[in-house]
Amino acid sequence: xxxxxxxxxxxxxxxxxxxxxxxxxxxxxxxxxxxxxxxxxxxxxxxxxxxxxxxxxxxxxxxxxxxxxxxxxxxxxxxxxxxxxxxxxxxxxxxxxxxxxxxxx
Numbered sequence: 385x386x387x388x389x390x391x392x393x394x395x396x397x398x399x400x401x402x403x404x405x406x407x408x409x410x411x412x413x414x415x416x417x418x419x420x421x422x423x424x425x426x427x428x429x430x431x432x433x434x435x436x437x438x439x440x441x442x443x444x445x446x447x448x449x450x451x452x453x454x455x456x457x458x459x460x461x462x463x464x465x466x467x468x469x470x471x472x473x474x475x476x477x478x479x480x481x482x483x484x485x486x487x488x489x
Contacts (some may be wrong), residue, residue, distance in 0.1 A: 390462060394453070411439070415431075415434045415435075415438060
């Protein structure tokens with residue numbers, strides 16, 4: 385295990401919830417028709433809440449966490465590429481003439 389790290393690795397999360405059955409089409413149909421899971425009619429306030437939460441879920445497909453993680457990954461990749469390019473340039477400028485001189489005699 386490393387004692388010092390430049391980048392912090394994200395920790396994984398575990399969930400123990402196992403759904404018994406889930407049908408997204410049926411749930412959406414019930415929300416649109418105004419029925420709850422046990423067959424009761426929902427009132428107007430519940431329908432409004434369901435419509436608002438459904439719109440939030442549909443808009444929030446690409447979460448802020450995923451965007452931040454992707455941006456961070458791209459920045460790290462760019463930094464590594466820049467460091468490698470600088471190192472390769474330095475090595476070519478310093479050691480290539482010495483290597484050519486050694487080969488020529």
